[in-house]
Amino acid sequence: AATQGRLDSFFTQV
C-alpha cells in the first residue's frame, strides 16, 4: 500500500 508522505519532504523549515 502507499505510504503517507510528510510535509517536511516538500516544504523547507524557516
Add this chain to the structure above:
Amino acid sequence: MFEARLTQGALLKRLLDSVKELVTDANFDCSETGISLQAMDNSHVALVSLSLRAEGFNPYRCDRGFSLGVNLNSLNKIMKCAGNEDVITLKADDSSADSLCLLFENSSNERVSEYELKLMDIDQEHLSIPETDYDATVMMPSAEFQRICRDLMVVSESVTIDVSKDEIKFTAEGELGTGNVKLKPTSTIDKPEESITIELGQTVSLQFSLKYLSNFTRGTPLSDQVMLCLSDNMPLLVEYKMDIGYIRYYLAPKVGD
C-alpha cells in the same frame, strides 16, 4: 497595544472550529496588516494556514508585530461563552502578552462579558511554502466536497483524486468494495456558489488520506466554494476564501504503491 474587533463574532467561532481538530497549540501572529497562523499537525502530514486582514476588523490596532501563543482547546471553551450574534474584541498588551482578553458584546450592547485567556510560549516550526503553479485548480461547492469525503470514508481511508479537463474523479478502494464520484465542470451564472470549474495544465492523479481531508471540511461553513489545487508529487492545497481572508490546508500525498 493590540486590539481587534470583529462584528461577526460567529466567524471567529467557525474559524476556531476549523483549526482545533488539527492542532492543539498555535501562535496567532499579529502585525499591522492582520492576524495569521501557521501550524502543522503532530505527524507533520497536514498544515493549516490562516490569514485575516486588518481591514476585516473595525477597529484594528497593532503597534508592533508579536505572537499570541494559544491553547486552542482553552480558547474554544471560552469562545463557547460568546453568543453567535456577539461582537468579539480581542485585546492584548503587545509588550508583555501573557494573556489575551476577549470581550463579547451582544447586539444591543446591554450585555458585555470579559474573559482572560492565559497565553503560552509555543516554539513552533515554521515552513516556507513556495508559490506554486499547480497542474490542476478545481473550484467546487464546499458542501459537495464535504459530502464526497464523508461518503467515500465508508469505503476506504484513502482517496485517489484524478483531474482531467472534463472531470474531477474521487476514487476509494477498500475491503468491502469500491466507490467513486465524478464531477463535471458546470457553470451556473445565476448561482456561482454551485458552479464547478477546472483549470488544467496537465492531468493529475494523487492519493490522500480521507481522515485529513474530512478534517479540512470543517472549514465548509466558512465559504460556499472550496478550491483544490493539485500538482504531481506536491502537497494538496485546500482553500476556503472568506471576505476577511482565507484558511488554507496543505496535505502531503501518499507515495509509492
